[in-house]
Amino acid sequence: MSDRIIAACDGAAKGNPGPAGWAWVIADAEGRPEHWESGPLGRATNNVGELTALERLLEAVAPGASLQVRMDSQYAMKAVTQWLPNWKRNGWRTAAGKPVANQELVQRIDALLAERDVEFRYVPAHREDGDLLNAIADQAASDAAATQQAAGTALGATDVPVPAPQRSAPARQRSGAAAEKRRRGASAPGSGSRTIKAKFRGTCPCGKPYGVGDPIAKVGARWGHPDCGPAAVPDASPA
Secondary structure, rough: OOOEEEEEEOOOOOOOOEEEEEEEEHHHHHHHHEEEEEEEEEEEEEHHHHHHHHHHHHHHHHOOOOEEEEEEHHHHHHHHHHHHHHHHHHEEEEEOOOOOOOHHHHHHHHHHOOOOOOOOOOOOOOOOOHHHHHHHHHHHHHHHHHHOEEEEHOOOOOOOOOOOEEEEOOOOOOHHHHHHHHHHOOOOOOOOOOOOOOOOEEOOOOOOEEEEOEEEEEEEEEEOOOOOOHOOOOOOOOO
């Protein structure tokens, strides 16, 4: 068995630019998500979120450790594996002579990559047959962008984010019966999203837990019991 650490990272922006966030996930020796972290970026672009996610992941892993990074961002991956050497030779200018975008972030990542054993692997995003670690990182980054709050195992989180339902690959036309089933699921009480089975344990915004295999749906910005709507979420506002 390889000693290489398997991880994924991703960024998100609601509006691009807009409220943004970043996240990374590290797997255990069996490939199961073990540690994760996410954080807000205020107003930023998707590209900034994706590069920041990589920077924070590299900071979290010991320099001497072998690492495989799974990403769905073509931009961030090509920036550090293909374009970076030419940018450095050209004095941090692109082939068109323009200043490199997000230069400070790329330079910090370049320094973190120095003398490290890092393998980058591209994984398609939002796919039912896609990479689970990447899907979790994608959801955590999206949650951080929406809430503008940091989260993760180091902050006491006991459950990993549950990825939103993914697209089929390849996309196919669905039958009228399947469409009707989705329509009914979307109109179920609670969040207004269709119901799925939880892949991990979690806690509904109502405060009660759900287990692996339990039906869950979107309740606000989180996942929870399909019957729980906004009225079931405790009011955390000051009295």
